[in-house]
Amino acid sequence: MKLTQKEIAELKREQTELETKRSELKEKCKNHRDMSVEDLNGVTENLRTVSERLDIIGEQLKDADVPEKRDVFNMIKDINGKEITAENYRSSAKYRDAFYRSFLNNKVAEADAEIMSFGKRAITDVNGGAVTSGGEYLVPQTTLNNVYYVIKQYGKLYSSITKYGFTGDVALPIGTAGTPTDNADGTTSLNFTFTEVKISQMAVVATIEVKNVLLRNSIPAFEQYLSNEIGKYIGILLENYVLSGSLSTSTFEGIITALKTAPSAAKTYSTMDWQQIANICAEVESPYGDNATWVMKRSTFFKKFFALTDAAGKPLVTVAPVQGQPGQDNFGAASPYLIAGQPVIFTSQMPDTDSILYGDLTTFVVNESGSFVIESNTSEKFSADKTVWRGKIYSGGKSLFAKDTFTYWSYEEA
Incomplete structure (x- = not known):
């Protein structure tokens, strides 16, 4: 055989x-x-x-017949002369070029067939039966790296929440500490309860139209362009889903949406000063308040917070980028600012004017599939010599006990 x-x-x-x-x-x-x-x-x-x-x-x-040992002239090699194998093919420029050529030609060329066989999906259903991808071949590693780099730039909030990579929809048992029990012998018993949190995935999709001449011109340049555009739109979408959720499905339950659910825990402020900051901080108990992050639009920060001082006249805002804070990584995605010693993340997706979210971002849990997909459709814009490209990532999530771990304030004139 x-x-x-x-x-x-x-x-x-x-x-x-x-x-x-x-x-x-x-x-x-x-x-x-x-x-x-x-x-x-x-x-x-x-x-x-x-x-x-x-x-x-x-x-x-x-x-099994042992494959004939190929001589040095017949080996699949990368540009450095290293043999490409089933383990490293995805990082090679040869696979990357063959991957995009297959879209341009609507088929895999005979010369590319061997290396493309390494990347052919065993199954096209990458979400455990919930969502069918339609992506026949695995995306090149360079494209994945570029896309996730851009998602982090445009989805700073999404980058700092808790993410798992389970296949398909999952039910996660999440433990929380309850009120301790004081025993008659003077000891204290710690009480823990477990809540099953169900997380479903949905396809988060970015679609763009591209002139075919771009792909014919330079595959490396086209890959960078496509990654930037797809990553940008997906990053913004994911950011919006974390805050406001998806109204059409239950796969994303946004933090702010959960806080506004009756009985609403949303609050308003008319003046931002030292006392108001103290009021906001006091709304979230330990340990969530100890690990809290400020989330707001960049304009809100500079209008409402940047010039504030405390009761002693000292600045409330400090500029002290510390690695390891939520949202901070090697991509420069984090704000370097701290309010009362706690980090600030800027996002354009806050739903209300000058609104503020404060709480523990790690308590928003997402299940994200590891199979990013790129597809194309040449027939839709055939007459214009364009191709419709679509990037998809499967994700879904919700805030755990939002009203205990977050507080939300919107501006209201006095």
């Missing part, structure tokens, strides 16, 4: 995973005294199934 290099690598990976699983199942069988008869039968059946699959894989690998 003839197997490709990629198929052999995939079988070996599966073999390793199954051998680990078989060892775990055997260990369970050794400790069968702690198991019911029904559970023991289930483990035994799983062990049998795993062993049978391992036998099949062993036979396939044993009987």
